[in-house]
Amino acid sequence: MPGATxxxxxxxxxxxxxxxxxxxxxxxxxxxxxxxxxxxxxxxxFQFDGEDHTLGNALRYVIMKNPxxxxxGYSIPHPSEAKMNLRIQTYDGVSVYTVLDKGLEDLMxxxxxxxxxxxxARDDFVNKMEE
Amino acid sequence: xxxxxxxxxxxxxxxxxxxxxxxxQASTDFPGHWPGENNEWDLEYFKKTFTVDFHxxxxxxxxxxxxxxxxxxxxxxxxxxxxxxxTLAIEDVFIYQNTSIIQDEVLAHRLGLxxxxxxHSGLNWMKWYSKPTDDNExxxxxxxxxxxxLRLKVDCTWQDGGLQRAVAGETDxxxxxxxxxxxxxxxxxxxxxxQGEMFPPGEEIRSTNPDILIVKMRPGQSIHLSMHAMxxxxxxxxxxxxxxxxxxxxxxxxxxxxxxxxxxxxxxxRCFPRGVIKLDTVTTEDVKKHAELEGKEGxxxxxxxxxxxxxxxxxxxxxxEFKDKVKLGRIRDHFIFKIESxxxxxxxxxxxESVKLLKVKCQRIKRGLDEMMK
Numbered sequence: 001m002p003g004a005t006x007x008x009x010x011x012x013x014x015x016x017x018x019x020x021x022x023x024x025x026x027x028x029x030x031x032x033x034x035x036x037x038x039x040x041x042x043x044x045x046f047q048f049d050g051e052d053h054t055l056g057n058a059l060r061y062v063i064m065k066n067p068x069x070x071x072x073g074y075s076i077p078h079p080s081e082a083k084m085n086l087r088i089q090t091y092d093g094v095s096v097y098t099v100l101d102k103g104l105e106d107l108m109x110x111x112x113x114x115x116x117x118x119x120x121a122r123d124d125f126v127n128k129m130e131e
Numbered sequence: 132x133x134x135x136x137x138x139x140x141x142x143x144x145x146x147x148x149x150x151x152x153x154x155x156q157a158s159t160d161f162p163g164h165w166p167g168e169n170n171e172w173d174l175e176y177f178k179k180t181f182t183v184d185f186h187x188x189x190x191x192x193x194x195x196x197x198x199x200x201x202x203x204x205x206x207x208x209x210x211x212x213x214x215x216x217x218t219l220a221i222e223d224v225f226i227y228q229n230t231s232i233i234q235d236e237v238l239a240h241r242l243g244l245x246x247x248x249x250x251h252s253g254l255n256w257m258k259w260y261s262k263p264t265d266d267n268e269x270x271x272x273x274x275x276x277x278x279x280x281l282r283l284k285v286d287c288t289w290q291d292g293g294l295q296r297a298v299a300g301e302t303d304x305x306x307x308x309x310x311x312x313x314x315x316x317x318x319x320x321x322x323x324x325x326q327g328e329m330f331p332p333g334e335e336i337r338s339t340n341p342d343i344l345i346v347k348m349r350p351g352q353s354i355h356l357s358m359h360a361m362x363x364x365x366x367x368x369x370x371x372x373x374x375x376x377x378x379x380x381x382x383x384x385x386x387x388x389x390x391x392x393x394x395x396x397x398x399x400x401r402c403f404p405r406g407v408i409k410l411d412t413v414t415t416e417d418v419k420k421h422a423e424l425e426g427k428e429g430x431x432x433x434x435x436x437x438x439x440x441x442x443x444x445x446x447x448x449x450x451x452e453f454k455d456k457v458k459l460g461r462i463r464d465h466f467i468f469k470i471e472s473x474x475x476x477x478x479x480x481x482x483x484e485s486v487k488l489l490k491v492k493c494q495r496i497k498r499g500l501d502e503m504m505k
Contacts, residue, residue, distance in 0.1 A: 016259040029499030054210040061203040065172035067162040111490040125185035
């Protein structure tokens with residue numbers, strides 16, 4: 001199994017409404033993230049637009065797996081607003097941005113492993129059934 | 132850094148089911164929870180421990196286990212399966228004539244819920260249509276790459292001599308009328324633009340289940356309408372959900388702490404679904420281990436056969452004779468998934484798609500974060 005490096009793991013992010021497979025402008029994703037007021041280098045709350053428990057809880061889990069993290073939690077402030085808040089506090093002045101970045105990387109690497117192992121298990125099962 | 136023993140690890144991940152309570156529910160595999168242990172995220176360790184086990188696999192119904200995965204991740208896959216994988220469904224219904232007894236809006240709703248299928252490459256080629264609003268023109272007018280047109284035109288009439296038979300007392304509608312039942316197979320697809328080549332014969336857009344009953348009619352009633360099917364996600368409307376159900380349950384465990392023998396063994400087996408507990412006989416080794424079995428060799432003894440099928444009804448915990456003899460539980464990181472597809476995509480493909488979508492979510496946030504840090 002190849003080690004998941006960020007370079008090889010990239011998938012194109014296409015605009016689902018575009019007939020010519022245009023990519024979504026990164027500025028769109030930039031605008032979906034906000035750092036809430038009161039943030040310091042080692043403690044910050046992020047707000048993500050259009051995200052919910054699906055990413056919130058999964059991301060909270062991998063970030064909590066990081067030993068530099070003192071606290072990580074997420075909340076959906078209001079059920080009818082598609083917004084997700086993520087709070088990260090770190091030990092020893094470690095930057096919350098690197099922690100968040102590592103969390104996203106780890107989660108993506110985990111997805112690659114799940115995909116790979118699922119395909120192998122499925123193909124093995126199909127072959128076994130055919131015998 | 133110390134590593135816990137295998138028994139300790141099993142104890143930690145076992146959720147305990149008591150007669151009225153559950154305990155040891157939350158996972159504790161975080162740095163700082165257990166003194167002297169690491170528990171840091173380790174991809175190599177994950178690769179080593181994570182396992183996928185298939186139980187059954189048919190195009191529309193797949194069951195498998197994901198082992199050594201946190202609930203938050205398994206739940207993310209389940210949530211994406213239900214609500215975020217795009218499918219094609221009828222969105223707009225243009226009704227020219229509807230004299231059946233079903234109201235226009237109810238009819239349109241029923242049509243929307245019909246699962247459609249067609250060539251996979253064609254469905255992948257199709258894009259989403261976004262409706263124009265006051266401040267956003269959306270995708271403009273519907274085109275071949277984002278809209279599929281379907282039609283339904285049915286008139287219910289009398290069969291030859293049906294009226295006479297009705298007068299004579301015949302009541303079976305099949306012997307009296309024509310087109311009195313309108314089924315999903317009556318929808319006709321009208322290819323536009325490149326759709327003809329994208330959805331070749333045999334893979335054209337049609338209902339996955341041709342025998343879905345849409346309306347019942349009587350002579351003189353007719354329905355004439357056209358429909359626009361578009362791509363969307365389950366978050367917007369349940370009709371876009373690609374699955375009938377996508378769910379998981381945790382692997383049940385049954386630990387028999389003290390031997391259950393004789394008539395009790397039979398009663399114990401009846402507390403569980405068939406195949407969960409089997410009856411064996413008491414052996415000499417059992418007698419050596421448990422002094423109270425002295426002289427009971429050859430009697431019936433309850434043994435766990437296959438705990439997977441247990442429903443964890445806790446019936447065995449209601450009987451005083453099994454008190455302190457059995458312990459029920461569930462394994463917190465063993466998810467038995469069951470994915471039932473509605474037929475547009477295969478179940479296994481849907482799971483892979485959910486993994487891909489979670490990854491894309493992360494990638495988009497990472498991209499936004501990189502932009503922000505510039």
